Amino acid sequence: MAPRPRKKRNAGLPANLYTVGKGYYRYRRPDTGTWHGMGNDRAKAVAAANQLNGRLMTGADLVADVMGDSVSLNGFLDYYEAEVLPPRQLAQATLDLYAVRLRQIRAALGAQDIGQITIGMVSTFLDGLTPRASNQARAYLVDVFNYAAAKGLVADNPPEATIPRIDNKTRKRHTVKGVRKIYAEAEPWLQNAIDLALLTAQRREDILAMRFDDIRDGALHVAQHKTRRASDAGWIRLPMTPQLKSLVARCRDEVPSPFLIHRKPERRVASGRHWTQVDNRYLTRAFKAARDAANPYPDWSPAQQPGFHELRALSLHLYKKAGKDGQKLAGHSTRKMTKNYEADHEEVVWTEAVADLDLSNITG
Known part of the structure; x- marks a missing residue:
């Protein structure tokens, strides 16, 4: 990825000094990332910036000064989201979480030159988040x-030097x-969704992705989004037991939908999804409202x-309490399993x- 040259309006200015609007100057401290107004006198702003750089600039700043160009974190995140994440084939829920955290990262640090981001800058950003969000953003x-x-854009990894927060799960x-x-x-x-869960x-996300045409050869086939590409255990075949058969029958109603869990919205919105499909966030909100x-x-x-x-x-x-093995249902494996390479060919091995x-004793 080629470095992005400094904007023309900032050309000729000392490192960390920038123009804003018509002739107003601002200085960004390389150690904290904070901005400071420098007035509209170019000579005074340049002199002050040179003096500050002499005290505050690190080796990385000096290299950037010699090279005369830089890459912002925003610029590199554009590359990261376009080139690094797609090949990982992450589940949509995971991508949604990435999007939330990367938006926060962009808002706090995106304008900084990636080579000048310090441990202190990262730490300050992470301290403003909840422990769980902080650890996700840090990762x-x-x-x-x-x-x-x-x-070759950075010499070290400042986020790695920060300490993960202790996240005591409080949810019961x-x-x-x-x-x-x-x-x-x-x-x-929503009752159907609860029963399926x-x-x-x-x-x-796997419950919401279940379709009526996933039922074939006497079983409901579930390709778990989170584990199907990492383990053979992620491809599950659920025989149509009396309990499952009864639940699927209840999911069939007057609303024409390919999905087991569906609803008729008040109005149709162009979203790229089937108009009856329920998304993750709507299910979460509906469950919270009922709770x-x-x-x-x-x-x-x-x-x-x-x-x-x-x-x-x-x-x-409840499966364990009833003396049943829920491990296969969960898509967990007791031993290290090889990746299901068959997933990329014609035949998949189903567990x-x-x-x-x-x-009957739970939801009736």
């Missing part, structure tokens, strides 16, 4: 800077009694309230798992 930045180092687990109350407040399509122990209406856990704080995702943990717990949890 992404470490990866970004590894690629930047491979391109669902109880059967609590789920019953939430279920009573849920719309029919409990019966199949699948992730939110808040039911108030099943009145003694727990808002941060402790479990969401739709936690239904999976309850499902696996059979039985979804036969008795829901």
Whole structure:
């Protein structure tokens, strides 16, 4: 990736000195990234910038000064999102999370020259996030800077020198009694989603991707978005047990949809999705609304309230309690498994798992 030359309006100015508007100058401290007004007198601004650079510039700044060009973090993130992420074939939910964190990174550090970003700048940014968000953003930045180092744009990896935050998970687990109350407040399509989560122990995005035409040869076939490219365990064949057959029949209603979980929206919006398809965020919000209406856990704080995702943990717990093995349903393997290379050919090796949890005592 070729370095991006300095803008013409800033050509001839000392490093870290920039023009803004008509003849106004600003100085960016190379150690903290903070901006400081320098007035509209060019000679005074240049003299002050040279003096500050003499005190504040690091070796990386001197190299940039000699080379006369630089690459902003925003510029490199454009490359990272266009060239690095696509080949990884990440699940849409993961890409959505990347998008959120990279937007935050761009807003805080994007304008900085990537070679001049310091540990202090990264640390200040990360300190402004929650522990979980901070650790996610830190991991992404470490990866970004590894690629930047491979391109010769940075000499080290400042994000890697920061310390991950301790993330004590405060969200509690669902109880059967609590789920019953939430279920009573849920719309029919959401009830179907809850039942599918409990019966199949699948992730939110995999439940929403289930289609009626995935049912063939007497089984529902699930290609788990998160694990299907890393393990053979991610390709699951669920025989049509009486419990699953009954649930699928209930999913068939008057709304013509290819998806098991669907709803008729108030109005159709052009989104690239089928008009009846439910997306991850809508499901999360709908479940939260039903949970808040039911108030099943009145003694727990808002941060402790479990969401739709936690239904999976309850499902696996109930399978274990019933003496059944939920490991195959979850797509977990007991040993290190080779990547399912068949996924890129005509035939895929499916792992059979039985979804036969008795829901009658849970959601009725």
